[in-house]
Each structure stands twice: as structure tokens, then as C-alpha cells.
Amino acid sequence: MLSDNFFKYFWEERPILLKGLLSPEKLFPITKGEFFKLCVSPILVRAYQRVENEDTGSALSTIIDDYGLIKPFYESALEFKQPITLLLNNVEKVSKKLLDLRDSFNVKRSWRYDDIVLTLSNVNSGIGFHAGHEDGFICQMKGKRIWNVYEPSTLSPSYIRSVLGSKEEIVSQLKRPKEDPILSVILEPGDVLYLPPLYGHEGITLEESISASIAWRGITPGFILTKLGVKYLNLSVVKDNRKDFFKIYSERELAFAKIHEELIQVYHDRFNLDLKSKFISEKLGKIIETF
Numbered sequence: 001m002l003s004d005n006f007f008k009y010f011w012e013e014r015p016i017l018l019k020g021l022l023s024p025e026k027l028f029p030i031t032k033g034e035f036f037k038l039c040v041s042p043i044l045v046r047a048y049q050r051v052e053n054e055d056t057g058s059a060l061s062t063i064i065d066d067y068g069l070i071k072p073f074y075e076s077a078l079e080f081k082q083p084i085t086l087l088l089n090n091v092e093k094v095s096k097k098l099l100d101l102r103d104s105f106n107v108k109r110s111w112r113y114d115d116i117v118l119t120l121s122n123v124n125s126g127i128g129f130h131a132g133h134e135d136g137f138i139c140q141m142k143g144k145r146i147w148n149v150y151e152p153s154t155l156s157p158s159y160i161r162s163v164l165g166s167k168e169e170i171v172s173q174l175k176r177p178k179e180d181p182i183l184s185v186i187l188e189p190g191d192v193l194y195l196p197p198l199y200g201h202e203g204i205t206l207e208e209s210i211s212a213s214i215a216w217r218g219i220t221p222g223f224i225l226t227k228l229g230v231k232y233l234n235l236s237v238v239k240d241n242r243k244d245f246f247k248i249y250s251e252r253e254l255a256f257a258k259i260h261e262e263l264i265q266v267y268h269d270r271f272n273l274d275l276k277s278k279f280i281s282e283k284l285g286k287i288i289e290t291f
Helices: 004-009 032-037 067-079 096-104 157-163 221-227 235-245 251-255 259-271 278-288
Strands: 016-018 044-051 058-063 084-089 117-121 135-150 183-187 192-195 200-216
Touching: 016 183, 032 117, 044 067, 067 084, 096 200, 183 192, 183 200
Parallel strands: none
Antiparallel strands: 016 192, 044 058, 044 084, 084 117, 117 200, 135 183, 135 192, 135 200
């Protein structure tokens, strides 16, 4: 479904609106009723209420662990015109249709799969300004949302380290940047917004909306090590090497093996790992074959 030009010019590089990418055949109809049927174990359900106060672009969130309360909660929000978004994590565990949708992108790279997220939101709602480590696709299934996208340079270093796995610097909420967005688009059914890692974004619902977020995890040194079989990684031992550890690699860098020197420098002494060994070469080779 994605063209060669997309991977050549946009993948891991810059955001783009893919207008009408999902054909009616790919865009299976999903209703609110079907959404609520997906609210079952082991799905994690969060509710977000958009707020505009001193922390512009923010939202309050809570976990709803009683699945029977989810539909009444949302209907009550509609009645009282409260801007509410329901967000479901790990939906791929209960929806084959969403698995098929992910496969249809033909991105492959299964070793980088992140969970599939589904949202239901009423007018004027959103989950606030945020950014992630993933290469992500926001797929509009129903209704309309406006999305503003910002350069990674608008994020603080502490937030970036938090996003990339730092346990010492947890920054859960951001203010909307004062800078103008580099992209502002309205998503309608069938539209897809692609976002590379660390591009901040914020969506606000214009017309009751259902959307799916399908993502591939960002390539960080820690993530690579777990895929290479390194277990029990203690992040605290690399606190003196934050600049090296908390960064995003592109597939191109990984494919050309530039990541080797970084990994060797940061981890060889601390973990007693021979990262020049045949083991790591074979593992990286299998990963690169998926590109």
C-alpha cells in the first residue's frame, strides 16, 4: 500500500499526510458499538479530558478498569458536553481486522511492532500535545480530527530522554509549543498521517471520531540490545552516557553498521559483552533482512 517513494523520502525522515490512503476495502466500517465490544480483557482503557489552562495543550487522564462503566461514562460525557477521548491499548490482541490493517501497510519489520491503539473521541477533545519514539501512522476510521505537528527541536532534552526510556527523568506532560506547527491537517475517513520519531503532535476532534494508531518502535541502543538477547538491562549504569544511550537510530545507520561503534563504546566494559562477536553480526543481519 505504501510506495517506494514513501520509504525513500519520508520513512524516518519527515511527516506527511497520506490523503485517502485507506480504500473502502481497507477501511473496514467501525461503529461505536464495535468499539465498546473491544473493551474487554486484556485491553487497557484510558479516558482523557482535554483541558486548556496554564498548561496549554494538556489533558487529564485516568484508567477505567471496570469495563462495564466505559460506555455509560462516554455517553454521560456526550450528554454534558465534556471533551472526552477513550483510548484502548493492545487492541491487536482482540481485533484481527486491525492486525490485517497493519499488514496492509506492508511495512513488515515485525521485530519493531508496537501495540495498536484505538481511540473514540467526541467534539473538541484530545489527549494533549505529546511525542513518541515510534514511526507511527494515525488512521482516520470515522469522523474528523485536526492535527498539528511540530519539529523535534520543540521538545526538551529531558522529555526526549523520558520518551526513549530514561527512568530518572519522567516528563509525562508537555505544554503546546509556542512555535508554529510545520504541518496542520484535517483527517477524514481513509486519511493517514505518518509521523517519524520525536515529532510532537496534537489532535483535536472536529466531528465524533474513531481512529487507529499503528506504530513501529523507535530504534534506540537499549531496544537493539533487547532484540540481540541482552536481558536485565540496568539503565542506571549508563547514566554517564546519556547522550549515547538516549538517541534514535535510523534503519540506514543500523544497516551500515554505524551503530556498532556506539554500542561497543557504551556497553563493552559495563556488560562484559563482546559486541564484535559473530553472535551480534548474525543477529543484526537477520534484523536488517526485514528492511
